[in-house]
Amino acid sequence: MSAGTGRTYAFGRHEPASHVLIHVSDPHFLAEGARLSGRYDVEANFARTLDAIRSVHPHPLAIVVTGDLADLGEPDAYRRLRAAVEPVADELDAPLIWVAGNHDERPALRAGLLDAEATEDPVTGVWDLDGLRLIALDTSVPGWHHGDIDQDQLSWLADVLSDPAPYGTLLAMHHPPLPSHLPLFDILELRHQDELAEVIRGTDVRGILAGHLHYSSQGTFAGVPVSVASATCYTMNVARPSADVNGMDAAQAFQLVHVYPETITHTVVPVTEAPTGDYFSEAWLERMAALTPEERLEAFSRKPGR
Numbered sequence: 001m002s003a004g005t006g007r008t009y010a011f012g013r014h015e016p017a018s019h020v021l022i023h024v025s026d027p028h029f030l031a032e033g034a035r036l037s038g039r040y041d042v043e044a045n046f047a048r049t050l051d052a053i054r055s056v057h058p059h060p061l062a063i064v065v066t067g068d069l070a071d072l073g074e075p076d077a078y079r080r081l082r083a084a085v086e087p088v089a090d091e092l093d094a095p096l097i098w099v100a101g102n103h104d105e106r107p108a109l110r111a112g113l114l115d116a117e118a119t120e121d122p123v124t125g126v127w128d129l130d131g132l133r134l135i136a137l138d139t140s141v142p143g144w145h146h147g148d149i150d151q152d153q154l155s156w157l158a159d160v161l162s163d164p165a166p167y168g169t170l171l172a173m174h175h176p177p178l179p180s181h182l183p184l185f186d187i188l189e190l191r192h193q194d195e196l197a198e199v200i201r202g203t204d205v206r207g208i209l210a211g212h213l214h215y216s217s218q219g220t221f222a223g224v225p226v227s228v229a230s231a232t233c234y235t236m237n238v239a240r241p242s243a244d245v246n247g248m249d250a251a252q253a254f255q256l257v258h259v260y261p262e263t264i265t266h267t268v269v270p271v272t273e274a275p276t277g278d279y280f281s282e283a284w285l286e287r288m289a290a291l292t293p294e295e296r297l298e299a300f301s302r303k304p305g306r
Helices: 042-056 075-092 106-114 151-161 183-187 193-200 282-289 293-301
Strands: 019-024 063-066 096-099 125-129 132-136 169-172 205-210 217-221 224-228 253-259 264-270
Touching: 019 042, 042 075, 042 253, 063 075, 063 205, 075 096, 075 106, 096 106, 096 132, 132 151, 151 193, 205 253, 205 264, 282 293
Parallel strands: 019 063, 063 096, 132 169, 169 205, 205 224
Antiparallel strands: 019 253, 125 132, 217 224, 253 264
């Protein structure tokens, strides 16, 4: 699909994706626009992310933000985040799905982003996105940074999953049910993963969207693909030895999620300014679309002189 026109092109064996979502994580906003750790301009980084989201797809079915929405759970941080994101979501006509993270405070999140009662109740929800079901789980633990899912939430999830959705289900959560090669994250891992696996194994869950790690990662859990989006505030410099990895103000990214009948892809979209070639364009795609499959192969696949 071209972000400029919304026209869909399919030149291979797969039809265009039935559903496209934006997966963003870890903005870590602070009150009064303060810099995170006195160093990272999280609002400026997030503004660049929103500009990229505007250009990458004209109408995603949802914008999913998987936690650590605010760094200290301050009410003003949630107000500032909402003021930044809602105009973009309205422009793209995409619902906003907020997921709680370990840095969030449930009462302030519920009041500031959901217009809900300011309680310690888990921040959960279910969305029908044109037949694709998205379920937001709350892995935050009030007063702690590790993750967990209590029995009440597991029972609720099992009840929701008992009725399959037409295009299957995606789970959105902050703490990924995956190991990390960085030892510090193992201290803050998700607890009761075996119980969660028992609930989702054999259901229509097709993917899990998560954050928390501040670097992109993929794996499987209970036979389900897990995709971890990097952070928008700062990322982990994983080019260093695992025991010496620290944050850097670079490589911020989000993910573009394409749902197909047989698979789901998660494309890491870097938020960066870099010289970009102009070899391909909307006009080039239109020329390719006007050709037969054999002509397209001849025009684009054949090596020069062969």
